[in-house]
Each structure stands twice: as structure tokens, then as C-alpha cells.
Amino acid sequence: MRIRVKSKRLQKGPEYGTTEAAWKGVLVEADRLCDVHVRVRDELCNDVIQQVKQWQKVRPEYGTTEAAWKGVLVEADRLCDVHVRVRDELCNDVIQQVKQWQKALLKKMQDRVQKAKEG
Numbered sequence: 001m002r003i004r005v006k007s008k009r010l011q012k013g014p015e016y017g018t019t020e021a022a023w024k025g026v027l028v029e030a031d032r033l034c035d036v037h038v039r040v041r042d043e044l045c046n047d048v049i050q051q052v053k054q055w056q057k058v059r060p061e062y063g064t065t066e067a068a069w070k071g072v073l074v075e076a077d078r079l080c081d082v083h084v085r086v087r088d089e090l091c092n093d094v095i096q097q098v099k100q101w102q103k104a105l106l107k108k109m110q111d112r113v114q115k116a117k118e119g
Helices: 018-058 065-118
Strands: none
Touching: 018 065
């Protein structure tokens, strides 16, 4: 995409071209961000809505689309809670192992420093 700057003031800043380059950079970044938003909107409007409609067919107890959305969100919250619990358990175990490893490594390094001082 080519961005045209029409203002003479933007084309010639205090140092030639610096203001124009800065504005072009801002506009290019805004255009990229807009593309991300459009992609997310398209995914929500197309893919996610289709998945909710299919989920609604699989689970007929949710009659309306609103009830289906609520069901999807409840299930997502449940899975999120499970994920958080598993992550916390793993993190706590791994953190303890790393602390033990750091203590052992520190001890080895201190021993090497002592030997180097003595030798």
C-alpha cells in the first residue's frame, strides 16, 4: 500500500523527510492494526458463529443462540479452571526443582572458587 502525503508541511519538516517518514510509519502501523482487527472480526463473524451453531445442534437443550453462547462460555470457563490448576501444579513442582538446581549449582561454583583461591 502506498501512502501519499499531500501537505507541503509534512513533506518538508525541520529536517527534510523526517516528518513524512514518521507519519508514514504511524499510518502503516495503523493500517496493520486495522488488518488484525478485520481478521479477528471476520473470524468471529464466520468461524466462531458457525461453531456455536453446530454446537447448538449437537446439544439441543440449548434452544436459542444466546443459551448456546452461555453454554460455550460455561464450558470454556470450566476448561480454563482445569488448565489453571494443572499449570499451577506444574509450575510449583518445576519452581521447586529449579530452586534446588540453583542451590546445587551455586554450591559447585563456590567450591570451584575456593579451590581456585587455594590453588
